[in-house]
Amino acid sequence: SGLKSEVAEKLSDLNVSNFVMTPVKRNYAFERTDVPIGEQYVLKINYPYKDPAVPADLRGDHFHALLGTNNSALELFLIKRKIKGPSWLSISKFVACPSTQRVSWCKFEVTVDSPKDISVLMTSNTLEVPPVVVAAVNLKTIINEKHNVHEIVSASVICCHQVKIDTPMRSEDWQKRGTISHFTVMRKLEGSIFPIGLTKEASDRNQKAGSNVLALESSERALLNRLMIELSKLDCDVLVGHNISGFDLDVLLHRAQTCKVPSSMWSKIGRLRRSVMPRLTKGNTLYGSGASPGIMSCIAGRLLCDTYLCSRDLLREVSYSLTQLAETQLKKDRREVSPHDIPPMFQSAGTLLKLVEYGETDAWLSLELMFHLSVLPLTRQLTNISGNLWGKTLQGARAQRVEYLLLHSFHAKKFIIPDKFAARNKELNSAKRKLNADTEGGNAADGAADPSIDDEVHHGDQGKARKGPSYAGGLVLEPKKGLYDKYILLLDFNSLYPSIIQEFNICFTTVERSSDGNLPNLPTSKASGVLPELLKSLVERRRMVKSWLKTASGLKRQQFDIQQQALKLTANSMYGCLGFSNSRFFAKPLAELITLQVRTYFLSFRSRLTNMYN
DNA sequence: ATGGTAGGTAGTCCTG
DNA sequence: CAGGACTACCTAC
Numbered sequence: 001s002g003l004k005s006e007v008a009e010k011l012s013d014l015n016v017s018n019f020v021m022t023p024v025k026r027n028y029a030f031e032r033t034d035v036p037i038g039e040q041y042v043l044k045i046n047y048p049y050k051d052p053a054v055p056a057d058l059r060g061d062h063f064h065a066l067l068g069t070n071n072s073a074l075e076l077f078l079i080k081r082k083i084k085g086p087s088w089l090s091i092s093k094f095v096a097c098p099s100t101q102r103v104s105w106c107k108f109e110v111t112v113d114s115p116k117d118i119s120v121l122m123t124s125n126t127l128e129v130p131p132v133v134v135a136a137v138n139l140k141t142i143i144n145e146k147h148n149v150h151e152i153v154s155a156s157v158i159c160c161h162q163v164k165i166d167t168p169m170r171s172e173d174w175q176k177r178g179t180i181s182h183f184t185v186m187r188k189l190e191g192s193i194f195p196i197g198l199t200k201e202a203s204d205r206n207q208k209a210g211s212n213v214l215a216l217e218s219s220e221r222a223l224l225n226r227l228m229i230e231l232s233k234l235d236c237d238v239l240v241g242h243n244i245s246g247f248d249l250d251v252l253l254h255r256a257q258t259c260k261v262p263s264s265m266w267s268k269i270g271r272l273r274r275s276v277m278p279r280l281t282k283g284n285t286l287y288g289s290g291a292s293p294g295i296m297s298c299i300a301g302r303l304l305c306d307t308y309l310c311s312r313d314l315l316r317e318v319s320y321s322l323t324q325l326a327e328t329q330l331k332k333d334r335r336e337v338s339p340h341d342i343p344p345m346f347q348s349a350g351t352l353l354k355l356v357e358y359g360e361t362d363a364w365l366s367l368e369l370m371f372h373l374s375v376l377p378l379t380r381q382l383t384n385i386s387g388n389l390w391g392k393t394l395q396g397a398r399a400q401r402v403e404y405l406l407l408h409s410f411h412a413k414k415f416i417i418p419d420k421f422a423a424r425n426k427e428l429n430s431a432k433r434k435l436n437a438d439t440e441g442g443n444a445a446d447g448a449a450d451p452s453i454d455d456e457v458h459h460g461d462q463g464k465a466r467k468g469p470s471y472a473g474g475l476v477l478e479p480k481k482g483l484y485d486k487y488i489l490l491l492d493f494n495s496l497y498p499s500i501i502q503e504f505n506i507c508f509t510t511v512e513r514s515s516d517g518n519l520p521n522l523p524t525s526k527a528s529g530v531l532p533e534l535l536k537s538l539v540e541r542r543r544m545v546k547s548w549l550k551t552a553s554g555l556k557r558q559q560f561d562i563q564q565q566a567l568k569l570t571a572n573s574m575y576g577c578l579g580f581s582n583s584r585f586f587a588k589p590l591a592e593l594i595t596l597q598v599r600t601y602f603l604s605f606r607s608r609l610t611n612m613y614n
Numbered sequence: 615a616t617g618g619t620a621g622g623t624a625g626t627c628c629t630g
Numbered sequence: 631c632a633g634g635a636c637t638a639c640c641t642a643c
Contacts, residue, residue, distance in 0.1 A: 289616095399616050473619030474643060496643080497618095576617025583617070591618070620642080627636085 003043060003062035010060060011047070019047035029410075029508040029530075030418045031587060033515055035065050042416070049073050056419065067416050077115050078404075079411050084387030086165070086380055088124035093117040104271050104301065105232060129166040132376075134305075135159045135236035136367035139248045140359050142189075143339045149258075150251045152220055153342060154186040155227045156359035158367055159234050167555045168374040168562065174367075182363075183230060184356045185215045187223040189346050197349040214356060221259040224252070224266070232268035236302060238376070242322040242366040243308040245291035245395075253280055253298055271301025290395050303391050305376070307369040313396050314373050326365050329372055334365060374562060381566035385538075402577040403584050405570065409534050418584055471579065471592045475599040477606075489609075495568070497575040498535045500597045506590060507531035513589045519596065520589045535571055542567040 004021055011019055022044045028035050043063070045054075056069045083089070094110040094117065102109045112118060121127075136158045141150035162179045163169065174180070188194050194216060202214040212230070217223045241248050249269075256266035257277050267274035278294035290309060311320050317328060326334040337358050345351040370376070379393040386393075388404035407417055493499065500506070504522055507529020511520050523529070528536075542564050549560040577583045579591035 395616095397616060402617070469619050471619080476620055476642090573617060578617085579619085580617045582615055595619075618643100622641080623639085625636100625638085627634105629634085630632095 001062075003060075006060045006062045007043065007045065010058060011045075011054070014052050014054060016047050016051040016054075018051075019045055021045050025414065027413065027415045027509075029415060030585075031513070032065070032418070035067070035416075067419060070419065070421070072420075075407070078387065078389075079407050079417075081115060081118055081120070082387075082408070082412070083120055084408060085384035086390055087384070088121040088127055089118055090121045091118050103273055105235075105268060105273060106271055106301070107235075129164070131162045131164055132237040133159065133161050133234060134163045134238040134240055134367065134370070134376075135231065135234050136240045136363040136370075137244060137248055138241060138359050138363040138366065139251055140337065140342060140355060141251060141339050142342050149254070150339065152187075152223060152251060152255050153189070154184060154355060154359050155223065155252075156182070156184040156356070156363045157227075157230065157234070158182045158360060158363040159236060160367065163238075163376065165376045165380050167559045168377055169371045171368075171371070174371055181211070181234075182360055183211070183213045183215065184359055185217060185223050185226045185230070186352070186356065187217040187220055189343065190219075192346070195347060195349045195352060198352055201349060201353065219259075220255060221261060224256050224259060224261045227252075228261070228265045228268045235271075238303040238305055239299060240305040240307060240366055240370050242325075242362065242369070243306060244366075245295070245304055245306040245309065246289070249291055249295050249299070249304075250280065253277070253295060267298065270297075270299040272297075274298070296391075303394055305370055305394050307366045307373075307375070309396055310373055310375050310394075311369065314375075314378075322362060322365055322369075325369060330365065330368055332365065334361065374558075377559070377562050378566060381563050382569065385566055385570045398573050399577055399580055399583050401570070402574055405534070405574075406530075406585050409530055413530060415530075420584055467581075470581065471588055471595070472599075473595050475602055489613075495539075495572055496598060497594060498539070498571045500594055500601065501575065502532045502535050502539075504593075504597050505529055505532050506594055506597070508585075508587060508590065511590055511593060513587075517589065519592055522593070522597075531574070535574065538567050538571040542571070 007021060008019075023041050024044045025039055026042045027039050028037060054066060054069045056066055058066055077083070091110070091112060093114075094112045097109040097111055138156045139152050140154040140156075141152055143149070144151050159181045160174050160179060161181070162176075163174065199216060202216050205214050206212050215226050215230075217226055239249075252269065253266065255261075257280070263275045263277070264273075266277070278297050279292075280294045281292060290306070291304065296304070307325075308320055308322075311317065311325055311329075315325075315329070317324065323334045323336050326332045335358055337355070342355065345355050375394070380390060382401060383390045383393045386401040386405040387408045388397075388401050392400050410417055505525070505528060506523065508531065510523035510525050510527070510529040512523070513520050545560050545564040545567065549557060549564065552560055575591065575594060577585060578587050578594070580586060581588075
C-alpha cells in the first residue's frame with residue numbers, strides 16, 4: 001500500500017535497510033491529542049537497534065504520528081518478554097563466549113541471538129531462590145587540603161556469602177560461622193612509615209585467620225589495586241554501605257582516576273569490563289540524592305544498597321547518621337571518626353588498629369541495618385510486583401516502579417504505551433516559556449485559560465524547584481471546638497484513593513478528557529478500566545497473602561508479611577504518579593477527578609453520619 | 615527532574 | 631509596630 005512504500009522510503013533515507021512492517025490492531029488511551037483514542041490498525045515497524053532511530057516528529061502523507069521511536073532496548077526486552085523483577089529465566093538457545101571476547105568479568109558469559117530465546121520459567125515456583133553474596137564497604141579518608149579532596153587511607157569490607165532474598169534474615173542466620181568474611185586494606189601516609197609493631201601485628205592476624213584480613217600497602221594506588229582484587233574475588237551481588245552512593249563510591253572512583261589505577265582494575269568494582277572512566281559528576285551533586293549515572297554504570301551487574309537512603313525511605317528518624325541509627329535501631333554504640341581525627345592515629349600501632357576496628361564496625365553496622373530493615377526481601381517483592389529493575393527500587397525510584405507496573409499492564413492489553421519524552425510536549429513547553437517571556441506581566445488570566453502552564457514551577461526564581469500545588473487535593477474540615485467526653489468515633493478508610501479509583505472506574509481507558517484540560521466527567525462505561533482492574537488484583541492478592549499469614553509461622557510468616565506490605569505500598573503509590581508532572585503516565589485530569597470524588601464521598605459520608613447520630 | 619495536596623508554625627522582610 | 635507576603639519545615643492523609 002501507499003503507507004508501506006512511503007515508510008520504506010523514509011527508512012531508507014535514514015540508511016535503515018533491514019526492517020519488518022506488519023499491520024496490527026492496537027489501543028490508545030493517553031494524552032496525545034494527535035493520536036485517536038480507542039482501537040485501530042497501526043503499522044508496526046521493527047528494525048535493529050544498531051540503525052539510527054526515526055525522529056519522533058517525522059510525518060508523511062499516509063501517517064501523522066510515530067510512537068515508540070526512542071524506546072530503550074532494555075525496556076522493550078523486559079516488557080515484551082514479560083519479565084517482572086528477579087525471576088528464573090529459561091534461555092533456549094545460546095552460545096558460550098570465548099574468554100577473549102567477553103565484555104564482562106563474569107565466570108560464564110553467553111550470547112543470545114534473539115530476545116525470544118529468553119523467557120520467564122513458568123515452573124519456577126518449585127525452584128529454590130538462590131542466595132546472594134553481599135559485601136559491605138566502608139572507607140576511611142583524610143582530607144587533602146591542597147586539592148580539597150578526600151584521599152583513602154583504609155578500606156574495610158565485611159562479606160556475607162549466603163544471604164537469602166526471599167525471607168528476612170535474623171542475626172543468628174547471617175552471623176553464622178563460615179558465611180562471613182572480612183578484611184581491611186590500609187596504607188601509610190605519604191612520606192612516612194607505618195608505626196612500629198603494625199607489620200608484625202598484621203602478619204600475626206593474617207596467619208591466625210588463614211587469609212589476608214589486614215593488608216598493608218605503601219600507597220593509595222596500591223591500596224585501590226588490592227581492594228579491587230579482593231572485591232573481584234568475592235564477586236558480590238550486592239554492595240552495601242551507609243551513604244555509599246553519596247560518598248564511598250564517589251571517592252573510590254575519583255581516587256582510582258587520580259591515582260591512575262588501570263581500567264582492568266577499577267572496573268572490577270562492577271561486573272562489566274570497561275576501558276574508559278565515565279563522567280562521574282553529572283547532574284545532581286546534592287547530598288542524599290543517590291549516585292550519579294556515571295558511578296552507577298561503573299558497578300553494572302551489582303546491586304547497590306545504600307542504608308542511608310533506605311533508612312530515609314523506611315524509617316522516621318530525626319537523623320539518619322549511622323551513629324544515630326545504630327543507637328535507635330540496633331541498640332549499639334558507634335564511635336564517630338572524622339577525617340581530621342585520622343592523621344594523628346597514624347602515630348601508634350594501637351590507635352591505627354583502632355581505626356581498622358572503626359572501619360570494620362561501620363561496614364558491619366551498615367550490613368546489620370540492611371538486615372534489620374529487610375531491605376533485600378522487601379525491595380525484591382516490590383520489584384516482582386512492578387516489573388522494573390531491582391537496582392532502581394533500591395534507589396527508591398517510586399515513580400519508575402509505577403511506570404513499569406503500568407507499562408506491563410497496558411502492553412499486555414495491547415495498548416500503545418506513551419513515549420518517555422514526548423517531543424511534542426517539550427516543544428510546547430519551550431514555546432510557552434518563550435511566549436511568557438515575551439509578554440511578561442501582561443497575562444493575568446493565563447492560568448484559567450491554559451491549564452497546561454500550571455505544571456511550571458511557581459517559586460522557581462532561586463533555582464530551588466519547589467512547586468506549588470497544581471490541582472485541588474483532599475478536604476479538611478474545621479474542627480468544632482469543645483470537650484467531647486461521651487463518644488468519640490474514629491473512622492479509618494482502607495486505602496481510600498485506590499478504593500475511589502476502583503469504585504468510580506477511573507482510568508485512562510474510561511474517562512473522556514476534554515482537549516482544554518477541564519475537569520472531566522465520571523465515566524459512563526460499564527467495562528472496567530485497566531487501572532481499576534490492576535488495583536483490584538493487587539487488593540485480592542494482598543487479601544490472599546494476608547489469609548496465608550494467619551496460619552503461617554516463623555520465616556514463612558515474615559515472608560508473607562513483607563509480601564502484603566509490598567502489595568499495599570504499590571497500590572497506594574499509584575494515584576501519586578497520576579498527578580506527578582514528570583511521570584510518563586501523568587494525567588492531571590484523572591488525578592483531579594479522583595480527589596474530587598474523594599471530597600464528594602467524604603462530604604456525603606459526613607452527612608449520613610450526622611443524620612444517623614444527630 | 616525522579617508520586618500528590620492540605621495545613622500548621624515560625625521566621626524574615628517589607629510596608630502603611 | 632501590626633500585619634501581609636513569602637519561605638522553610640514539619641506532619642497528616
